[in-house]
Amino acid sequence: MALDEVMPEPALKERLSTRIVTSSIAALLFVLAMIGWTLWLSWQLEGAGAAINDTGSLRMRANLIGIELLKAEAVPSARVVRAQAALDAQHATLERLRRGVPSRPLFLPQDEAIRAQFERVTALWQRRLQPAAVVAMAGGARASYLSALPNFVDEADRLVRMIEVDNAGKTSLLRLSQGLLVVLACAGTLAMIYLLYLWIISPVLRLQDGLGRMAAREFGVRLPVESRDEFGVLAAGFNRMAEELEALYRELETRVATKTAQLAARNRELETLYDMAAFLHQPNDIDTLCRGFLKEVRRQFHADGGSIRAVDPEGEKLLMVVADGLTPALAEHEHCMKVDDCFCGQATQQGVVVIHDLRRLPQPDAYQCSKEGFTSLAVFRIVSRDEVLGSFSLHFRDRHALSEAETQLLETLGRHLGVALENRRLAAKARQLAVAQERSLVAQGLHDSIAQGLNFLNLQVQLLEDALARGALDDATEIAPLLRTGVEESYQDVRELLSNFRSKLAQGELVSGIEETASRFTRQTGIEVALDVRDEGAPLPPEQQLQVLFILQEALSNVRKHAQAGKVWVQMRNQRDFVLKVRDDGQGYDPDEVARRSEQHVGLSIMRERAGRIGAELTLTSRPGAGVQLALTLDQARRQAA
Numbered sequence: 122m123a124l125d126e127v128m129p130e131p132a133l134k135e136r137l138s139t140r141i142v143t144s145s146i147a148a149l150l151f152v153l154a155m156i157g158w159t160l161w162l163s164w165q166l167e168g169a170g171a172a173i174n175d176t177g178s179l180r181m182r183a184n185l186i187g188i189e190l191l192k193a194e195a196v197p198s199a200r201v202v203r204a205q206a207a208l209d210a211q212h213a214t215l216e217r218l219r220r221g222v223p224s225r226p227l228f229l230p231q232d233e234a235i236r237a238q239f240e241r242v243t244a245l246w247q248r249r250l251q252p253a254a255v256v257a258m259a260g261g262a263r264a265s266y267l268s269a270l271p272n273f274v275d276e277a278d279r280l281v282r283m284i285e286v287d288n289a290g291k292t293s294l295l296r297l298s299q300g301l302l303v304v305l306a307c308a309g310t311l312a313m314i315y316l317l318y319l320w321i322i323s324p325v326l327r328l329q330d331g332l333g334r335m336a337a338r339e340f341g342v343r344l345p346v347e348s349r350d351e352f353g354v355l356a357a358g359f360n361r362m363a364e365e366l367e368a369l370y371r372e373l374e375t376r377v378a379t380k381t382a383q384l385a386a387r388n389r390e391l392e393t394l395y396d397m398a399a400f401l402h403q404p405n406d407i408d409t410l411c412r413g414f415l416k417e418v419r420r421q422f423h424a425d426g427g428s429i430r431a432v433d434p435e436g437e438k439l440l441m442v443v444a445d446g447l448t449p450a451l452a453e454h455e456h457c458m459k460v461d462d463c464f465c466g467q468a469t470q471q472g473v474v475v476i477h478d479l480r481r482l483p484q485p486d487a488y489q490c491s492k493e494g495f496t497s498l499a500v501f502r503i504v505s506r507d508e509v510l511g512s513f514s515l516h517f518r519d520r521h522a523l524s525e526a527e528t529q530l531l532e533t534l535g536r537h538l539g540v541a542l543e544n545r546r547l548a549a550k551a552r553q554l555a556v557a558q559e560r561s562l563v564a565q566g567l568h569d570s571i572a573q574g575l576n577f578l579n580l581q582v583q584l585l586e587d588a589l590a591r592g593a594l595d596d597a598t599e600i601a602p603l604l605r606t607g608v609e610e611s612y613q614d615v616r617e618l619l620s621n622f623r624s625k626l627a628q629g630e631l632v633s634g635i636e637e638t639a640s641r642f643t644r645q646t647g648i649e650v651a652l653d654v655r656d657e658g659a660p661l662p663p664e665q666q667l668q669v670l671f672i673l674q675e676a677l678s679n680v681r682k683h684a685q686a687g688k689v690w691v692q693m694r695n696q697r698d699f700v701l702k703v704r705d706d707g708q709g710y711d712p713d714e715v716a717r718r719s720e721q722h723v724g725l726s727i728m729r730e731r732a733g734r735i736g737a738e739l740t741l742t743s744r745p746g747a748g749v750q751l752a753l754t755l756d757q758a759r760r761q762a763a
Contacts, residue, residue, distance in 0.1 A: 137320055137350040144316060148309055155302045162295040164226060169288045171227035173281055175214050179242065180277045182211045186254055187270050190263045201258050208254060215243050230287040238280045245273050324352035331359055340367035390530050393421050397534055401541035410545065411443045414538055415513065419445060422527065426495065426516035428452070429538075430465055432509060439466050439511065446516065451493050463488065468500035468512045473532065475499045477522055490516055497521040501531045505539035513538070578604060631666040632656050632693070635673060639691055642677045650677075653692040661699060661760065665735045669701055669753065672728050672739070676703040676751050679725075684708065684749065699737075699755040709743040735759075 189204045218239060221228030229235055250273050253266035327344055334342040340363055344356040400413055411429045419427050426446030430439040438459055444452040460466035468474040476482070476498040479491040490498060497517035503510045513535060523531070581603050588596035632654055639650040661669070673691070680686055684707025692702040725741070728751075732739040736759035743749040 137352060140316075140320065140350070144313070148313070151305070151309075152302075155298065155305065159295060159298050159302065162291055162298065165230070166288055166291050166295065168221070168223075168226035168228040169230050169284055169291070171222075171225050172218060172229050173284050173288070175218055175227065176242075176277060176281045176284060178214055179211060179246075180274050180281075182207045182214070183246075183250060183270055183273050183277070186211075186250075187267055190254070190257050190266060204254065204258050208251065211246065211251075215246065219243070230284060230291075232283075232287055235280070235283045235287060238276070238283055242273070242276045242280050245269070245276055249273075320350075320352070324356065328352075328355065328359060331363070335363060335366070338370070340370055386526060390526065393417075393530065394533065394537070397537055401537055407542065407545055408443065410541060411538075412445065414534075414541075415443055415445045418513070418515065418531070418534060422515060422523075422531070423517075423521075424515035425518045427514055428455075428465070429503070429511065429513045431503075431511040432460070432469055436460070439463075439469075442511070448493055451489055454489050464498060464500050465512050465514050468502055468514075469509045472502055473500070473528060475523060475528070478520055494518055499523055499528075499531070501535040503535050503539045503542065505536070505543035508539075508543075510539050510542055578608065631661060631669065631695075634666070634670045635691065635693060638670065638674055638677065639689075642681070642689075646681050648680070648686060649688045651688065651690045653690070655693065656695045658695045658697060658699070659760075661695070661755075665755070665760075668731045668735045669699075669737075672731050672751075672753055673701065673703065675728050675731075680705045680707065680749075683710075686748065697757045699753075699760065701753040702750065704750040705748045707748050709745050709747045709749055711745055712741070712743060 186204050186207045189207070217227060218229055229239060249269040250266060253263075253269060257263040257266050331342050331344050342363060343360050346353050346356045346360070397414065397417060400417065401410065403410075405413065415427050415429055418424070424446070426444075428444040428447060429442045431442050432438070433440060438457055441452060441456050455463070455465075458466070460469060464474045464476065479488060479496055479498060482488070482491075495516040495518055497520055498514060499517075499521075500512050500514040502512050515531075581600055585597055585600045585604070588594075588600060635654065636652065639652055642648065643650050660666075677689065680689055680703075684705045686705035686707030688706050690702075690704045692700075692704075694700045729739050732753060735755060737753050737755040740752045740754075741749065742752075
């Protein structure tokens with residue numbers, strides 16, 4: 122709601138600005154009036170003071186004229202001139218007093234008694250003294266002027282005293298006005314302070330208090346709307362804002378509580394996924410894996426029973442792997458069933474099957490789990506890389522409904538279980554393949570060494586039997602050393618094979634393994650081995666180390682059997698790339714001739730297979746009479762992390 126809907130805009134006369142401006146103008150006009158009044162009084166006092174001065178000069182000139190008339194028995198021309206000047210000045214002064222001179226300023230007070238006294242003084246001068254002075258200056262009698270002079274002086278004195286009395290009254294009035302102005306200034310200041318406090322400070326303080334309480338989350342605070350001015354509108358707007366904030370805060374609290382519950386649920390889901398993933402990655406067998414998975418899912422979703430079933434290779438039957446919380450009769454009855462017979466099989470095709478109430482099905486007694494007292498059922502697929510491996514089910518004795526989030530979580534758990542089962546299968550296959558490969562290498566080794574030696578011995582034994590049958594002792598004598606040599610070579614081959622089979626290396630033990638292999642080779646054959654080893658890079662993992670050592674042992678075995686060498690050089694460089702080189706000074710061979718043979722040398726084939734296992738490249742270079750050099754190169758891109 123808009124602010125003008127809460128309280129309409131105040132009228133012009135009700136506005137705070139209007140009151141402040143009106144009060145300020147009224148105070149200004151009053152102050153200006155008081156100042157004007159005091160200025161007028163001071164102007165009046167100044168004019169009256171000038172009138173007192175001029176009125177006093179009337180007495181002085183009148184006496185001066187009398188003195189001039191008394192000093193001369195015969196009025197000379199000079200005195201007549203001075204007397205005449207005094208008469209003119211006296212006349213001018215009376216005219217100024219009558220008319221006033223605002224520019225001086227000079228004027229008589231506006232008082233009837235003063236005006237009447239001034240008229241008496243003027244009339245006395247014009248009717249008696251002035252004519253008498255003219256007659257005396259013309260040579261007439263001076264007694265008339267002198268006799269009227271005291272009366273004129275008394276009247277002029279009276280006029281001066283009346284003006285002074287009036288001036289004194291105006292002076293008192295001026296002082297009173299100034300005192301009143303001081304009092305009014307103080308009172309006006311206090312009044313303005315009070316009005317400002319009433320109109321501005323008090324509403325601002327109330328608003329500040331309301332804001333402070335609002336900041337303290339007291340959203341129920343409301344301000345009184347005591348006027349229709351700007352602060353009244355502001356207070357009404359504050360109240361509306363407080364109402365909206367209170368409503369928003371209540372809504373926010375609800376949203377926060379909802380989001381908190383959702384986050385808590387998400388955290389529980391993540392915790393379940395984490396715990397389940399950690400459990401599924403443990404090195405357990407399939408039965409232990411499935412039982413642990415089922416127990417954890419039952420505990421998490423408060424299920425009364427559950428089972429895990431696997432699809433047979435033909436995809437027609439479901440075989441129960443584990444069951445938990447089910448009666449032995451139910452487990453035995455559903456130990457092996459067709460895919461289409463129950464909901465557990467339907468889930469492998471549909472993905473998810475959730476039955477909230479088995480009793481509402483058309484024929485609930487047709488299902489064994491319903492007979493056992495279970496009311497609700499939820500079945501989910503076990504999937505690995507889009508391949509359905511089986512399903513797992515949760516049974517509830519009371520009516521139970523899964524939320525969408527719980528359904529998604531159970532589907533995710535089914536995928537995790539499928540991946541874990543598939544990993545177990547792949548690991549088993551990998552172990553079988555490794556055993557088969559190692560058996561193949563053993564067979565090749567036996568064929569290349571012991572089998573050939575036994576074949577040679579068999580041939581020599583046949584020749585010995587033939588020689589003995591013919592009685593050819595000389596031939597038998599020649600054959601006996603060959604038999605001993607064949608037996609010794611076969612024995613040596615067996616020892617080498619046993620040594621190879623027992624070789625085990627931990628991380629970082631390759632150098633010591635190479636040194637031990639070279640030392641054993643020298644002890645057994647008497648052939649010198651020169652080692653040049655630089656281990657400056659990261660260590661190879663144990664599997665790669667073991668294959669490298671097997672290749673070295675096979676290379677040295679070939680040197681012993683075929684090279685007729687006197688010295689062997691072994692060089693290893695473990696830097697960015699790994700390089701192993703084995704070189705001898707034996708008789709060597711012709712690579713083209715070896716390539717034309719129908720059967721490849723078994724030892725060379727074994728070394729190439731081992732190099733292929735670790736992603737290395739194996740090269741052999743030789744020529745007749747120049748020995749053989751074997752180079753094993755494992756570049757940085759194919760090195761595994763140790």
